[in-house]
Amino acid sequence: MFCIKKQGKHKFTRKQSLELSEQDEVIEAFRRPKTYENDPGKIDLIQTHISFIFLTDKFVYKIKKAVDFGFLDFGSLLKRKEFCEKELELNRKLCKDMYLEVVPINKSDVIKIKGKGKTVEYAVKMKKIPQEKLMNKLLEENKIDEKIIDQIAGIIAEFHSRIEHRRDAGKLGYDAKLDPIVEINWKENFEQTKSFIEKTISSEEFVFIQKRIMDFIKNKNYLFKSRMINGKVKYCHGDIHSGNIFIANQIYIFDAIEFNDRIRYSDVTADVGFLAMDLEFKNRPELASFLIQRYLEYSKDKELEELLSFYKCYRAYVRGKVIGFKLNDVNISNEEKEQAKKEAQSYFSLACKYAKSLKK
Numbered sequence: 001m002f003c004i005k006k007q008g009k010h011k012f013t014r015k016q017s018l019e020l021s022e023q024d025e026v027i028e029a030f031r032r033p034k035t036y037e038n039d040p041g042k043i044d045l046i047q048t049h050i051s052f053i054f055l056t057d058k059f060v061y062k063i064k065k066a067v068d069f070g071f072l073d074f075g076s077l078l079k080r081k082e083f084c085e086k087e088l089e090l091n092r093k094l095c096k097d098m099y100l101e102v103v104p105i106n107k108s109d110v111i112k113i114k115g116k117g118k119t120v121e122y123a124v125k126m127k128k129i130p131q132e133k134l135m136n137k138l139l140e141e142n143k144i145d146e147k148i149i150d151q152i153a154g155i156i157a158e159f160h161s162r163i164e165h166r167r168d169a170g171k172l173g174y175d176a177k178l179d180p181i182v183e184i185n186w187k188e189n190f191e192q193t194k195s196f197i198e199k200t201i202s203s204e205e206f207v208f209i210q211k212r213i214m215d216f217i218k219n220k221n222y223l224f225k226s227r228m229i230n231g232k233v234k235y236c237h238g239d240i241h242s243g244n245i246f247i248a249n250q251i252y253i254f255d256a257i258e259f260n261d262r263i264r265y266s267d268v269t270a271d272v273g274f275l276a277m278d279l280e281f282k283n284r285p286e287l288a289s290f291l292i293q294r295y296l297e298y299s300k301d302k303e304l305e306e307l308l309s310f311y312k313c314y315r316a317y318v319r320g321k322v323i324g325f326k327l328n329d330v331n332i333s334n335e336e337k338e339q340a341k342k343e344a345q346s347y348f349s350l351a352c353k354y355a356k357s358l359k360k
Contacts, residue, residue, distance in 0.1 A: 022107070022120045023066050029111035030054050030061065037113050047332065049325045050074065050259075055131070061103070061113070061123040062087075069325065071188060072259045081122045087258040088124060094159060094237070095252045100125045129252065135245040139282055144247070149287050150294050151251055152275070156240065157298035159253075160268045163234045181233070181265065182224060183217050186314070193321050200324040200344035205352045209317065212355040216310055219360060223306065227267050232301065236271045238264040241278040241319075269304045273311035281316070281350055313354035320347035 029035045030052070031043060041057030050072060052063045064083060068075040074083065084102045091099045103125050108117030131137065138144050190210055197203050217224070227233055238257030246252040257264045272295045279288035296304060326332050326340035 023063075025107075026063065026105055026111055026121045027052055030063070034110065035112055049322055049329060055128060058128055059100075060126040060128050062126065063105075063121060063123045065331075070192070071263065074259070077119075077121065083258050084122045084124050087256075090256045090258050091254055094155070094256070095254045098127050098129065098246075098252050098254060100127060129246045129248050133246045133248045135242040135247055136282070138247055139242055139279075139284060144284075144287065146287070146290050148247060148251075149291050152245065152253070153272075153291050153294035154298050155251060155253060156237075156272055156275075157295055160234070160236070160271065160299065163236065181262065182267075182314070183214075185263065186213055186217070189314075189317055189321055193317075193324070196321075196324045196327070196344075199327065200320060200341055201348040205348055209313070209348075209352055209355045212358055213310075213313065215360065216358045220307075220310075223303070224267075227303065227307075232269075232303070233265065233267050235261065235264050236266050236268060238266065238271070240271050240275045241315075242275070242282065243278075245275075267307065267311065268299070268301065269307045270311045270314060272304070273308055274315040276308070277312040277315045277350070277354075280312075281319075281347070309354050309357045313351050313358070316347050316351035316354060320344045320351060323347065 031045075033040055033043070036056065039057075040059075044055040046053040046055065050065050050067060050069075052065060054061045054063070064074045064080045066074055066080070074080050081102070088099050088102055101124075103113050103123050104119040105111060105113055105121040105123060106115040106117045107120045108115065111120070113123070135144060190206070193201060193206065197206050237253065239255055240253060244253065244255040246254065272292065276288040276291050279285070279291065292305075292308065296302070321344075323340050324344040327337050329337075332340070
């Protein structure tokens with residue numbers, strides 16, 4: 001049986017302990033065909049640091065883990081419901097026919113989707129697209145060419161062009177007249193990786209990246225502010241990498257960040273820079289360069305190049321951080337943790353490389 005534990009420094013209340021126990025039961029129940037609305041066929045489970053994802057023959061069900069990382073809080077059933085609904089809303093902007101509905105999971109004598117009894121959990125229900133259509137898998141098979149990259153660049157640029165530029169950063173605890181919002185995000189990143197020093201990131205890398213980043217933010221403060229004034233800081237997707245893109249009968253860019261508006265509220269460079277970083281991480285620098293070239297052509301955003309290394313560093317660092325969280329996840333095997341450790345170390349090494357390239 002799975003053992004789900006809330007991660008963080010918070011003590012469990014009796015209510016939280018009951019919710020954790022119920023989620024444990026739900027995850028076990030999802031292994032059984034009778035839990036589903038219809039015959040699910042083969043059932044596979046994929047885990048991330050924040051989700052349980054059950055793949056059936058026709059549909060995918062995504063359950064949010066009862067975790068609290070500070071920047072992300074799924075610690076209560078009410079919050080998990082709220083963020084399931086928000087995930088549905090946000091992802092329909094790019095994947096309308098993929099994201100279907102939020103389904104209640106009920107418990108009486110048995111646990112069942114849309115069943116009888118009290119609601120003990122919620123899941124996002126999605127249309128299943130074959131996993132072999134994921135862009136990261138297609139990259140491994142050398143099936144991603146410039147034509148596909150061009151289409152992706154166009155989709156991202158068009159998405160950015162229709163996002164409303166809203167000057168409501170104050171709601172996120174940020175004042176545009178003071179420091180750039182990226183400084184808040186970076187300080188949080190550094191704080192949340194301190195416990196991983198000499199595990200996934202060396203002390204030398206940590207100190208070097210921190211100094212180079214904070215110097216860059218200070219020296220380019222005028223540029224960050226002008227980007228906001230000129231409408232280049234928006235509520236973006238927030239998580240565009242090859243593991244979140246399906247290349248099927250159409251291109252689906254899915255899994256937009258729903259759990260933290262402050263993280264999603266970013267310069268558009270952070271979105272396209274994430275995918276460019278990901279392509280470089282996967283040893284496809286020529287595709288990364290072509291992506292940026294085509295995005296610049298579609299967006300006409302010439303300032304983007306001046307901030308590209310900064311945001312690629314940010315994305316590599318964040319990937320190293322969140323993958324490192326798996327080391328504290330009781331649901332993940334020791335073998336997976338060792339793999340996660342090596343992957344996180346590679347991302348932090350790449351972040352260090354980007355930090356070295358920053359111009360003072």
